[in-house]
Amino acid sequence: MKNNIVPVEVAQKVFSDSNLPCIGKAGIREINKLARDLEAASGVKFIHMEMGNPGLPAAQAGVEAQIKALQNGVAATYPPIDGIPSLKNEASRFIKNFLDLDVNAANCIPTVGSMQGAFASFMICGHTNKEKNTILFVDPGFPVHKFQTKILGMNLEAFDIYEYRGENLRTKLESIFATGKIHSILYSNPNNPTWVCLTDEELRIIGELANKYDVIVLEDLAYFGMDFRKDYSHPGAAPYQPTVGKYTDNYILMISSSKAFSYAGERCAILGISDKLAERVYPDLKEFCGQEIFVRGIIFGALHPLSSGTSHSAQHAVAGILKAVNDGVYNYRDEVLEYGEKAKMMKDAFTSNGFKFTYDEDLGEPIADGFYFTYYYPGFTGAELLEKMLYYIEDGRVWPISRDESVNIQEEYFVRKIININRNWTFTKETTEIPAAVDSSWESVNLPHSWNNVDGQDGGNDYFRGTCLYKKALKKAELPEGERYYLDLKKDGSGYLYQRDRDRHAPLAKDQVDRLLGWSTSYCLDENEVPYYS
Ligand SMILES: Cc1ncc(COP(=O)(O)O)c(C=O)c1O
Numbered sequence: 441m442k443n444n445i446v447p448v449e450v451a452q453k454v455f456s457d458s459n460l461p462c463i464g465k466a467g468i469r470e471i472n473k474l475a476r477d478l479e480a481a482s483g484v485k486f487i488h489m490e491m492g493n494p495g496l497p498a499a500q501a502g503v504e505a506q507i508k509a510l511q512n513g514v515a516a517t518y519p520p521i522d523g524i525p526s527l528k529n530e531a532s533r534f535i536k537n538f539l540d541l542d543v544n545a546a547n548c549i550p551t552v553g554s555m556q557g558a559f560a561s562f563m564i565c566g567h568t569n570k571e572k573n574t575i576l577f578v579d580p581g582f583p584v585h586k587f588q589t590k591i592l593g594m595n596l597e598a599f600d601i602y603e604y605r606g607e608n609l610r611t612k613l614e615s616i617f618a619t620g621k622i623h624s625i626l627y628s629n630p631n632n633p634t635w636v637c638l639t640d641e642e643l644r645i646i647g648e649l650a651n652k653y654d655v656i657v658l659e660d661l662a663y664f665g666m667d668f669r670k671d672y673s674h675p676g677a678a679p680y681q682p683t684v685g686k687y688t689d690n691y692i693l694m695i696s697s698s699k700a701f702s703y704a705g706e707r708c709a710i711l712g713i714s715d716k717l718a719e720r721v722y723p724d725l726k727e728f729c730g731q732e733i734f735v736r737g738i739i740f741g742a743l744h745p746l747s748s749g750t751s752h753s754a755q756h757a758v759a760g761i762l763k764a765v766n767d768g769v770y771n772y773r774d775e776v777l778e779y780g781e782k783a784k785m786m787k788d789a790f791t792s793n794g795f796k797f798t799y800d801e802d803l804g805e806p807i808a809d810g811f812y813f814t815y816y817y818p819g820f821t822g823a824e825l826l827e828k829m830l831y832y833i834e835d836g837r838v839w840p841i842s843r844d845e846s847v848n849i850q851e852e853y854f855v856r857k858i859i860n861i862n863r864n865w866t867f868t869k870e871t872t873e874i875p876a877a878v879d880s881s882w883e884s885v886n887l888p889h890s891w892n893n894v895d896g897q898d899g900g901n902d903y904f905r906g907t908c909l910y911k912k913a914l915k916k917a918e919l920p921e922g923e924r925y926y927l928d929l930k931k932d933g934s935g936y937l938y939q940r941d942r943d944r945h946a947p948l949a950k951d952q953v954d955r956l957l958g959w960s961t962s963y964c965l966d967e968n969e970v971p972y973y974s
């Protein structure tokens with residue numbers, strides 16, 4: 441750990457001040473704070489990947505509708521607890537247009553973000569049947585959902601989808617549902633954080649088993665239409681966003697405006713409850729919240745005590761967005777496609793540097809480029825990697841990449857291109873003069889290289905302390921175009937050629953180079969100095 445992005449002492453101080461028992465296991469907001477503290481302490485800017493912050497401008501249709509609503513005075517009055525009619529109608533239209541499902545406007549209910557939609561659903565689903573006390577999560581998932589169940593004192597079970605794709609999912613789910621204790625199941629599709637997208641066949645399996653075992657399916661569509669391998673964005677036209685609603689009536693759709701419409705700040709989402717589930721009578725629910733009809737339980741038993749409804753003006757905003765999308769005048773996908781493009785660049789940067797994807801495919805098809813992806817680095821646990829990524833740089837590279845020779849780090853991600861030239865040097869102890877050409881007595885070596893690793897160990901006091909020469913010829917014409925070139929010499933003998941100005945040439949005196957190398961463990965030589973030291 442020689443060259444850290446953030447000096448190791450600075451990182452260690454920030455870590456110790458954070459009071460976290462284990463940096464690698466910190467939560468998303470703790471990581472965010474750590475990164476900000478590291479930035480402040482070191483002056484080094486970070487690329488923030490830890491928060492699902494949309495980072496795109498909010499859908500204009502929403503901004504306009506919200507401003508208008510505020511000007512019309514909605515801020516002064518409580519909103520209807522079950523939602524303003526225009527939002528309910530547009531939400532119902534949206535569900536028809538983009539999921540090809542019929543959900544009555546009465547059963548489309550605004551919530552304070554999908555976060556609150558999930559919380560309210562957990563509260564009510566958890567009390568529908570006294571015999572059932574457990575919710576099932578398909579992992580990996582959005583950790584806050586589990587935290588919500590913890591706050592509610594609910595039992596939960598979870599299983600990792602990785603092993604149970606396709607028909608394997610049926611066996612797994614059936615084994616859990618058959619215990620008779622599961623009242624509901626939650627998954628996000630596309631999935632945060634793996635970007636696994638359940639196929640239609642898998643949704644059919646979930647739907648069929650939900651019918652068989654009377655389980656309520658909570659389908660979290662926070663990333664609506666963002667499996668960019670398909671285009672689900674045309675109102676009333678196939679293909680539609682895949683949904684379990686095709687296979688069961690026991691569903692709640694959670695449609696967030698945060699990501700697809702970049703409206704996270706106003707905290708307004710939709711719960712789309714299937715008409716059958718909404719109207720269903722659950723006698724056990726009455727004891728919990730005084731209501732036995734499911735949708736009334738959600739509205740009066742959960743949303744009312746939680747927040748007395750959802751911000752009035754934000755409801756107008758989302759109504760405006762949904763109307764624009766339903767009318768086909770606003771294509772939300774065009775706006776958010778950028779996430780897919782960014783993910784592709786990031787994924788290329790990771791894979792070309794030795795990282796691998798943890799969840800890499802959907803039943804044989806590579807995972808889509810979307811909002812999230814999961815990666816690992818061979819030999820590191822997740823916790824170790826997370827800690828290293830906060831401050832670590834190895835051998836002049838910005839993350840722990842493989843030691844493969846000739847690693848090219850893409851110019852798009854770094855100002856300079858770094859070429860590893862450690863392979864194929866020639867070496868001799870026999871001369872201190874720089875020859876015009878090497879002869880066959882020169883040894884062929886790769887760097888880093890030690891010329892006294894053996895004689896220093898055998899106790900014979902014949903430790904070689906003389907001057908040696910390493911030589912390698914680099915043809916400028918074979919190097920990438922660039923404005924300037926630098927040779928980065930480390931004292932351990934490894935070297936990197938930094939590409940800059942291609943045309944300048946003026947050797948540095950040898951004693952100057954020696955002095956520089958004597959002072960520091962690593963020194964970056966301008967191209968002008970390169971010919972002398974090669
Ligand atoms: C899977 C998942 N569900 C729900 C949410 C929360 O959505 P909202 O902002 O609408 O509360 C998020 C936000 O990141 C998410 O990733």
